[in-house]
Amino acid sequence: MERLRAARRLLHYSSSKSLFGPRSNPTSAEHPLRRSASGVWYWCPYIADQKGRFGGTFWGPTVGTGLGKTIRIQNRRFGSLAATIQRNPSFSTLNSDDISYFKGVLGEKNVIQDEDWLLSANTDWMRKYNGSSKLLLQPRSTEEVSRVLKYCNSRSLAVVPQGGNTGLVGGSVPVFDEVIINMGSMNNIVSFDEVSGILVCEAGCILENLISFLDNQGFIMPLDLGAKGSCQIGGNVSTNAGGLRLVRYGSLHGNVLGIEVVLANGDVLDMLGTLRKDNTGYDLKHLFIGSEGSLGIITKVSILTPPKLSSVNLAFLACKDYSSCLKLLLEAKRRLGEVLSAFEFLDNQSLDLVLNHLEGVRNPLPPSMHNFYVLIETTGSDESYDKEKLEAFLLRSMEGGLISDGVLAQDINQASSFWRIREGVPEALMKAGAIYKYDLSLPVEKMYNLVEEMRIRLGDSSKVIGYGHLGDGNLHLNISTPQYDDMSVNCRF
Amino acid sequence: MERLRAARRLLHYSSSKSLFGPRSNPTSAEHPLRRSASGVWYWCPYIADQKGRFGGTFWGPTVGTGLGKTIRIQNRRFGSLAATIQRNPSFSTLNSDDISYFKGVLGEKNVIQDEDWLLSANTDWMRKYNGSSKLLLQPRSTEEVSRVLKYCNSRSLAVVPQGGNTGLVGGSVPVFDEVIINMGSMNNIVSFDEVSGILVCEAGCILENLISFLDNQGFIMPLDLGAKGSCQIGGNVSTNAGGLRLVRYGSLHGNVLGIEVVLANGDVLDMLGTLRKDNTGYDLKHLFIGSEGSLGIITKVSILTPPKLSSVNLAFLACKDYSSCLKLLLEAKRRLGEVLSAFEFLDNQSLDLVLNHLEGVRNPLPPSMHNFYVLIETTGSDESYDKEKLEAFLLRSMEGGLISDGVLAQDINQASSFWRIREGVPEALMKAGAIYKYDLSLPVEKMYNLVEEMRIRLGDSSKVIGYGHLGDGNLHLNISTPQYDDMSVNCRF
CATH class of the missing domain: 3.30.70.2190 (Alpha-Beta Plaits)
Known part of the structure; x- marks a missing residue:
C-alpha cells in the first residue's frame, strides 16, 4: 500500500456537489444523429459493429448483411460539409402572422427574437455548428408545446427542440432557420415518492437541480455527467445519455419509468407511468428514449432514483x-x-x-x-x-x-x-x-x-x-x- | 437480537441452486395478455393505474382520459368465458400438405402429432386453459423458424409460440387449433464474454441452465424466478418477466442488450447487439420485450449478466x-x-x-x-x-x-x-x-x-x-x- 498514497481520512462527499459551474462542460453523450432541415436524419460518425467485432477492414460506408452478420457502419458527415445540404424548400419561412400567433399562445416574453439570444441558441457548445434561426419559443406547459407544434405542423415550419444545448454533435441547434423550441421554462418537479424513489418532473429541469432536489430527499439521480450544470433531463432522455453512473445503475431504458411526449402534429402521448413494473401493452416509451426528438418532444419524465449512499x-x-x-x-x-x-x-x-x-x-x-x-x-x-x-x-x-x-x-x-x-x-x-x-x-x-x-x-x-x-x-x-x-x-x- | 434466532454460521449458498424440480413452479410473470384465435389480443385481468392511484371507485371496464389523468383498466376475461370467443374462420385448418412441408423443413421427428404430447402442450401449467392444437413444431434454428412462419403466413395458419409453458394466464397455449411453435430445441449458448459479462444464447435455453452455465463462469443471470427449471429465456423476454432479482438488477429493458426476432412473414430482424451502449437509430428491440410474441418470435437473446457475488x-x-x-x-x-x-x-x-x-x-x-x-x-x-x-x-x-x-x-x-x-x-x-x-x-x-x-x-x-x-x-x-x-x-x- 506504500506507493498508493492512500488517505487516512475517508473520502466522504455528496454526490450532488457540482464540480463545475453551469455550462462549463458538454454532455458526455456525444449524439450520433443530426437532423437535416428536410426532416431526414443523417448520421454523424458513429461506428457500431453489431456483432461486437472491430477491425480496420470494416472501415468505410459499407453495410454487410447476412443472418447474424449485419454490420452497421454509418456514413461520415462533418459540420464543415453541412454546406452541401440544401434547405428543403417545402418548409415555410416565418412571417409576422406566425409571430403573432406564437405571442398569443406563449405571451410576448416567451417569443424570443433578440439577436444576441438567438446567436447563442443557434450555436452549439463546441461552436462547431451554427444555425440561422430567427425565432426561439419558450413554452411553459405541455399544452403550449402541443399548440406550438400543431401550428408549426399546419404551417410547415421546421422546428428543432433544444434542451441545455450541451450536446457535442450539433443535435440541439438548427441547421437552417428552424424554429427553436427551448424547453428550459418547463422546469417544475411534478412529484416525488420517497417510498418508491420515483421522481416525476418536466423535461426542462436541469440535471444538477434534480440532483440537488433528490439529495435533500436522500436519493440520487441514476445519471450523472459533466454537463449536469446545464443539460436538461428531457435532453438526457432524448439522447439516451449514459454518463458516469451507467456502470452502476444501467441505462435510461432501465431507469425511465414513463414519459409524456408531444408529437409533431400536437398530439400528446401520456406514457407517464410511475410503476416500477408495467407490462400493459407495447412499451412505446422506449422508442423516444434516444431518438433525439425525431419522433416527438419529451415534455415530462418519470424516473426511478436510487437511495443516496453515504x-x-x-x-x-x-x-x-x-x-x-x-x-x-x-x-x-x-x-x-x-x-x-x-x-x-x-x-x-x-x-x-x-x-x-x-x-x-x-x-x-x-x-x-x-x-x-x-x-x-x-x-x-x-x-x-x-x-x-x-x-x-x-x-x-x-x-x-x-x-x-x-x-x-x-x-x-x-x-x-x-x-x-x-x-x-x-x-x-x-x-x-x-x-x-x-x-x-x-x-x-x-x-x-x-x-x-x-x-x-x-x-x-x-x-x-x-x-x-x-x-x-x-x-x-x-x-x-x-x-x-x-x-x-x-x-x- | 435475541428474538431473531440469528445463525452463528454465515449463510453461503450458490444462487444457481435449484430449489425445485423442473416444471414444479409457474413463472412469476403472470401475463396480462391472452391471444384470441383471431390474432387480436385481449386482456386478462390487469389493473394498472397509470398515475399510481388506486381506489375502489375505479373498478369496472372504464377508461378515463384527460391529460395526466388516463386510467387504464382492462376488461376481465376468464378462461371459463373463452367459449364465447369464436374461432376466426379466415384462418385455415391444417392439411396433409402442410404436414409434409413442415417435415421437409424440420425433419420427421420435429413435427409432433403425438396425442399425449399435444395434450400436454395444449394445457397450461395451471390446467386452466386448454387449446386443441393438432400440431407442435420444434425448429432448431432461426432459419427454420423463419421458414415455418413464412409458410404459415402464406397459408393463413394461426400459430402460438411456446417456451417452457410455465405462464399462469394461458399465453403459451393455443386458444383453438393454432400450430404450436415450441422453442425448446433452440437451446444453445452462442457466446459468453467474461470481460463484459455479455451472454448471447438461443431463445429456448432454460433459465436454470443459463444460471448454471454462468455460475461456472463466475456470473449470474439478472433474472430469477420460481419457474426457472422449465421457463425459457425467450419466454422470459417476451413476457418481460420480473421475478425475484428485479429489485437489485432492474427490468429486462435494462439488461437485454439485443434480440433476434422472426416476424410473422418470416423476415428476420437482427438486433442482436452485444454492446452495453448502443444509440444507433431507434431501439426497436424494446417493442418485443413484453409483447408476448404478438409482434414476432424471439429466437436469440443477448443479455448483460452481473458478476457472481459470493x-x-x-x-x-x-x-x-x-x-x-x-x-x-x-x-x-x-x-x-x-x-x-x-x-x-x-x-x-x-x-x-x-x-x-x-x-x-x-x-x-x-x-x-x-x-x-x-x-x-x-x-x-x-x-x-x-x-x-x-x-x-x-x-x-x-x-x-x-x-x-x-x-x-x-x-x-x-x-x-x-x-x-x-x-x-x-x-x-x-x-x-x-x-x-x-x-x-x-x-x-x-x-x-x-x-x-x-x-x-x-x-x-x-x-x-x-x-x-x-x-x-x-x-x-x-x-x-x-x-x-x-x-x-x-x-x-
Whole structure:
C-alpha cells in the first residue's frame, strides 16, 4: 500500500456537489444523429459493429448483411460539409402572422427574437455548428408545446427542440432557420415518492437541480455527467445519455419509468407511468428514449432514483498498458462488486492535453511515464468498510502488477480535482484547436485498438486521444488538429 | 437480537441452486395478455393505474382520459368465458400438405402429432386453459423458424409460440387449433464474454441452465424466478418477466442488450447487439420485450449478466401490519443499499395456505399470529461484513418495532426452506381449488388496500390472499374458491 498514497481520512462527499459551474462542460453523450432541415436524419460518425467485432477492414460506408452478420457502419458527415445540404424548400419561412400567433399562445416574453439570444441558441457548445434561426419559443406547459407544434405542423415550419444545448454533435441547434423550441421554462418537479424513489418532473429541469432536489430527499439521480450544470433531463432522455453512473445503475431504458411526449402534429402521448413494473401493452416509451426528438418532444419524465449512499471513495490510478486496464476492470467488477460506481479511463495523451490546456489542473501522481490512467469510484453505505474494501482491492491489484501507481482521494477537494481531469478532457480539446469527435461503443477488449490504428493512419498530422467509460465499453475518440481540414483526416482511408 | 434466532454460521449458498424440480413452479410473470384465435389480443385481468392511484371507485371496464389523468383498466376475461370467443374462420385448418412441408423443413421427428404430447402442450401449467392444437413444431434454428412462419403466413395458419409453458394466464397455449411453435430445441449458448459479462444464447435455453452455465463462469443471470427449471429465456423476454432479482438488477429493458426476432412473414430482424451502449437509430428491440410474441418470435437473446457475488444472506421476518412492511422496505433500501437483492412479502393467509397444502413446509417462526411476513435477501462480496450488516439492520428494525419476529437462515437448506414458502404459494393455491389470479403493479403504499377491499367485497365466499415483490410494487392477488364460478366473483362489482 506504500506507493498508493492512500488517505487516512475517508473520502466522504455528496454526490450532488457540482464540480463545475453551469455550462462549463458538454454532455458526455456525444449524439450520433443530426437532423437535416428536410426532416431526414443523417448520421454523424458513429461506428457500431453489431456483432461486437472491430477491425480496420470494416472501415468505410459499407453495410454487410447476412443472418447474424449485419454490420452497421454509418456514413461520415462533418459540420464543415453541412454546406452541401440544401434547405428543403417545402418548409415555410416565418412571417409576422406566425409571430403573432406564437405571442398569443406563449405571451410576448416567451417569443424570443433578440439577436444576441438567438446567436447563442443557434450555436452549439463546441461552436462547431451554427444555425440561422430567427425565432426561439419558450413554452411553459405541455399544452403550449402541443399548440406550438400543431401550428408549426399546419404551417410547415421546421422546428428543432433544444434542451441545455450541451450536446457535442450539433443535435440541439438548427441547421437552417428552424424554429427553436427551448424547453428550459418547463422546469417544475411534478412529484416525488420517497417510498418508491420515483421522481416525476418536466423535461426542462436541469440535471444538477434534480440532483440537488433528490439529495435533500436522500436519493440520487441514476445519471450523472459533466454537463449536469446545464443539460436538461428531457435532453438526457432524448439522447439516451449514459454518463458516469451507467456502470452502476444501467441505462435510461432501465431507469425511465414513463414519459409524456408531444408529437409533431400536437398530439400528446401520456406514457407517464410511475410503476416500477408495467407490462400493459407495447412499451412505446422506449422508442423516444434516444431518438433525439425525431419522433416527438419529451415534455415530462418519470424516473426511478436510487437511495443516496453515504460513503464515496475515489482512486486515481496508473496502468502500464491497456491490457492491465481491462484486467483491472474485470477484477473491480468481481471484487468491488456491489460498491463499484464508476470505472473511467484516459490515455496518457488525454492527461497531457488536460495538464497543458486547463489552468489549475495537476497530475496527482509523481511525474513518471504511464500509458493509461483509471478512475475507480465506489459508493456504499458504510464508510469504514467501503474504504477498507477499496484499499484491499488496490493493494492486491498493485501486488498483481495491474496498477503501476495510484492515489486515493482524501477529501472532497481531492476527489473533485481527480474528476476535473477526466471531465476536463472535452474542454481541453476545445482549447487545443479543431477536433474531430467520435463516440463509440465497442467490445471493451478491442476498444483501444481503434485509437492505435488511427495513430498509425494519421501519423504526425494530428493528435489522437482516447478516453471514456471503460466500464461500459464506450470510447471517446478525439482527433485534435490545428484546424478543420477534411482532406487531412480523410486522405488515409 | 435475541428474538431473531440469528445463525452463528454465515449463510453461503450458490444462487444457481435449484430449489425445485423442473416444471414444479409457474413463472412469476403472470401475463396480462391472452391471444384470441383471431390474432387480436385481449386482456386478462390487469389493473394498472397509470398515475399510481388506486381506489375502489375505479373498478369496472372504464377508461378515463384527460391529460395526466388516463386510467387504464382492462376488461376481465376468464378462461371459463373463452367459449364465447369464436374461432376466426379466415384462418385455415391444417392439411396433409402442410404436414409434409413442415417435415421437409424440420425433419420427421420435429413435427409432433403425438396425442399425449399435444395434450400436454395444449394445457397450461395451471390446467386452466386448454387449446386443441393438432400440431407442435420444434425448429432448431432461426432459419427454420423463419421458414415455418413464412409458410404459415402464406397459408393463413394461426400459430402460438411456446417456451417452457410455465405462464399462469394461458399465453403459451393455443386458444383453438393454432400450430404450436415450441422453442425448446433452440437451446444453445452462442457466446459468453467474461470481460463484459455479455451472454448471447438461443431463445429456448432454460433459465436454470443459463444460471448454471454462468455460475461456472463466475456470473449470474439478472433474472430469477420460481419457474426457472422449465421457463425459457425467450419466454422470459417476451413476457418481460420480473421475478425475484428485479429489485437489485432492474427490468429486462435494462439488461437485454439485443434480440433476434422472426416476424410473422418470416423476415428476420437482427438486433442482436452485444454492446452495453448502443444509440444507433431507434431501439426497436424494446417493442418485443413484453409483447408476448404478438409482434414476432424471439429466437436469440443477448443479455448483460452481473458478476457472481459470493455472500448471500436471507432473513424470514414477521411484521404486525402492512405499514411496518413499507417502513422496513424504505429502511432496507437505505441501510442495506448496495447489498439488498430481494424484498418479498406474503400475508398471513398466504403462509397458512402453504403450510396447509404443501408437504414438508413448516413455519420457521414459533406459532404466533403475525399479519405479514417478509423475506429480505442480501448479496455481496464479503461474507463477514455482509452478515454483520444485515444483523445490525435487523436488530435496529426490531428495536424500532418494524419487525415483530424473525430468523436468519443459517445454511443453504434453511434458506431453501424459506424460499420454498414464498415460491410455493402458487402451487399451494393450485392444490386449494379454483383460483382467480391477478398480477398488479400499484403504488407500493396503497398496494395492499386492494386485498383488503377485495375481502370486504367478497366476504366469506372466497379466500383472498396477497403476496409478491414488495420491492417492485408488484402484488400477486389471488382469490381462491372451491370451484370456478363467474357469478360468485362478479356479483359484488
